[in-house]
Amino acid sequence: MYKNLFIFLVTINLTYSDHTLKSLHILFRHGERSPTSSYTNDPYKNYSWPGGFDQLNNKGKSEMYELGKNIKMAYNWFIPDYYSANDVYVLSSYADRCHMSAQLLLAGLFPPVGDQIWNEDLLWQPIPVRSTARSEDNKIAIKKKCLKYDAALKEVRATDLKPINENNKELFNYLSKHSGDDIQNILALEFLYNTLEIEYLNNLTLPAWTKEVFPYKMKDLAALSLATFTKTDFMKRVHGGALLKEIINNIKDKRDGVLKPNRKLFLYSGHDVTIVSLMRVLGFEELLKPEFGASMFIEHHNVGGIDQIKVINRLNKNKI
């Protein structure tokens, strides 16, 4: 699944020279997790999810590890074999599953080699993953309090989404009737979608009523729900602006030769909404519902003295 895409990545890189890449920022969504909650008529209400609700599962863990290995393969000539804090910076959302996903991706990227092997029986090495308190996070989960933003979001939900909610009355009623939950807006729909998606990924047979709506009818609206957070320019500034600014500053400093330490690889471990917001802040308007382990790459090249930025996304694996 991943392989094809990475071959694609490598081929486009060949149109640039192998050595034009100056810095690489990668933002990724955490790996597959157990659902946050179940719905009222959920046949799998009492299903015992390993580790409980909202935790990264073993499949998610090995997918993140594989993603790390694949990134290393695709950027083999750029990412050094030796881990060094002077090359790599890693920032994670506060959430456990993001911390763990970052550690796994790093385990795939930087298995210890040579004199970095500290334990012959364990070919893994600890690599620092930074984060901040949830209430202070304005870059990844973006939970830092901003009253003006909260008001804007409320306004968008009350006005812009009104026709959408009205046009989909029939769908909402259908979902409410069968799920047993009160689904009256796209946010509630998005949560239901997430639960169904995870059950589907875990080979649990979904009830017959879902056939008509899952995934496609629901997926588009769930994607719209994610885009709501960055509806206006002001909202984009708050929800994604800080991360974009950090990336731009890193790239500028790299270009000017003043980046300290002079790092080349920047990893951000976040959520589906982090990816959607950053894409939208960059001006991409297409509605997206990133899968688990989805990632986007921001490559900074210098081709013949001219600095260029390339954005590559790997949001959908077309699995569903």
Added chain:
Amino acid sequence: MINFFLNYIFKVFRHGDRVIINPYPNDPYRNNSYWPAGWGQLTNLGKLQEYNLGKWLRKRYDNFLPSNYSEKDIFIRSTDVDRTLMSAEANLAGLYPPQPAQTWDSKIPWQPIPVHTIPVKEDYLVAMQKSCPKYDALLDNLLKSKEFVELNYKFRNVMNYVSRHSGAIIDSFEKLEYIYNTLFIESINNFTLPNWTKTVFPDQLRPAASLSFAIACYTRDLARLKTGPFFNELIQNINNVTDGLQKKEHYRKMWLYSGHDTTIANVLQSLNLFEYHNPPYSSTILFELRSKSPEGLFVNIYYKNSTQPQAMTLNGCNFDCPIDKFINLLSPIALTHEEWKKECKWSFISMIETADKDQVLVLSGVILISLVIFVILMKIIYTKYNEKPEAVYLRLPDDDEQV
């Protein structure tokens, strides 16, 4: 004694073996080729020390802490520094080798476990580095006190000698500690130290370095502002555990804090348990909550700075310290974050309270003179203003503006 039911563990530990933070100017080993891991970074030995500490914890608490990792059982917090973040991860690799249900890759006997942190400048809990103006003022007073002036005088020859040879300005105990620490790490890495160090290292420098660790929490007020939030968290957790036990609900069993030698020294010093020394790599303080019966909860404190943990007894309590008594003893130095923020605020009044008489006199003088100058200035401006009133509202013509 082993039969006592263990209810809760609160553990703070220092990172493992690391590279020197920053060589001194005349350091023969200042070239970074001597230090492949990089300045201040955890070495392979350090990773192994922490991994073994994790294994030791697993052995000690195996009957108490489930062998499958769950975020409902344990919370891990680290300072936002590479070596402490990595130490915490290595420690957890030893504490939670994946059991069959949590094995995600049969070739790698490791599983990811979140290590939470916040930026050093915001960290009032473990790094204890968030700015606190009142603390800074109090510390300044301490260092200018008669006791410390005399101590500095006692060490002046060593400071001068080390300054001359190292090429760095060494004028405080903290800086002597930095030199001691650098020489110590170079010596355990089997580097031959320059000849000048022979007369001072380790015997003359060690006491100065040890003393430096006591300074941050030297007085009760300093201790309160430095470690208040830490002890508040400990008390809060103990209360949560008693609650959980009473209601027979699930509660978190273990809290790990990954910090520095200063973290260890500050906590011990605040508890009046610090015997002057340099807390070694992986040194650990354990607060264990145990019970003889459901009502009889008590706290045990251990300090592990070698292979075996030492039992520590608080002044005014037995080694088995009943929790009510323990909380009472700690309350005077415990502060919630809100209380801490409030107390840290620097104000003129608090400064007068803490400053000595000379400082108050000088400061009052400065303020008085500033006031006089301000009044004179205002007078001059006012006079000038009145001299040419016609010039004041003169506007330059602006082409773009419609009149």
